[in-house]
Amino acid sequence: xxxxxxxxxxxxxxxxxxxxxxxxxxxxxxxxxxxxxxxxxxxxxxxxxxxxxxxxxxxxxxxxxxxxxxxxxxxxxxxxxxxxxxxxxxxxxxxxxxxxxxxxxxxxxxxxxxxxxxxxxxxxxxxxxxxxxxxxxxxxxxxxxxxxxxxxxxxxxxxxxxxxxxxxxxxxxxxxxxxxxxxxxxxxxxxxxxxxxxxxxxxxxxxxxxxxxxxxxxxxxxxxxxxxxxxxxxxxxxx
Numbered sequence: 001x002x003x004x005x006x007x008x009x010x011x012x013x014x015x016x017x018x019x020x021x022x023x024x025x026x027x028x029x030x031x032x033x034x035x036x037x038x039x040x041x042x043x044x045x046x047x048x049x050x051x052x053x054x055x056x057x058x059x060x061x062x063x064x065x066x067x068x069x070x071x072x073x074x075x076x077x078x079x080x081x082x083x084x085x086x087x088x089x090x091x092x093x094x095x096x097x098x099x100x101x102x103x104x105x106x107x108x109x110x111x112x113x114x115x116x117x118x119x120x121x122x123x124x125x126x127x128x129x130x131x132x133x134x135x136x137x138x139x140x141x142x143x144x145x146x147x148x149x150x151x152x153x154x155x156x157x158x159x160x161x162x163x164x165x166x167x168x169x170x171x172x173x174x175x176x177x178x179x180x181x182x183x184x185x186x187x188x189x190x191x192x193x194x195x196x197x198x199x200x201x202x203x204x205x206x207x208x209x210x211x212x213x214x215x216x217x218x219x220x221x222x223x224x225x226x227x228x229x230x231x232x233x234x235x236x237x238x239x
């Protein structure tokens with residue numbers, strides 16, 4: 001296990017291109033999911049191969065990802081959970097794109113409350129601009145820069161923001177992502193792990209706050225890999 005990973009080396013690709021993260025017929029998923037960092041699976045477990053991707057949803061503006069779109073959930077797309085198969089090192093969404101509110105029409109999903117969609121659209125537009133600013137700053141400076149109250153991006157010191165808070169090891173079983181009523185999770189005193197619909201355990205890969213890579217985001221994005229069927233799931237911890 002490595003904590004507070006500050007440099008990429010050859011096993012990490014920071015701000016990868018959407019075409020390197022999503023299968024060719026689903027590249028438009030970048031409208032809903034920001035690619036943050038790609039991880040060489042062999043760096044987590046030498047028995048594994050290929051690449052896996054940590055992504056950050058633009059939604060939600062409030063609540064959980066997948067709130068309000070229960071009609072479009074699937075076994076790996078549930079409230080606060082998002083799942084993919086891995087095909088040639090790229091993600092294929094295993095379910096309906098309308099899991100994302102912004103992919104639905106007003107007829108399919110009326111506003112749960114007045115102004116809901118306008119608030120969400122404004123949030124996503126703001127986060128889209130922030131993501132591009134953070135990405136361009138990283139490509140220019142070579143480090144993740146912190147956003148300050150005046151909106152500027154600058155480093156508090158060398159390599160101020162960690163690329164990953166944790167790489168490998170076990171997932172903390174005490175986080176508020178551990179909600180078995182939302183997804184099949186098993187846990188003990190030291191670790192927690194999701195279980196696939198086929199009954200195979202996922203292994204923890206990495207975690208990072210979403211706001212390391214743009215203005216806001218989950219307090220921790222957790223990424224897991226299931227090596228038998230080559231599945232990836234992500235969940236989100238909110239403080």
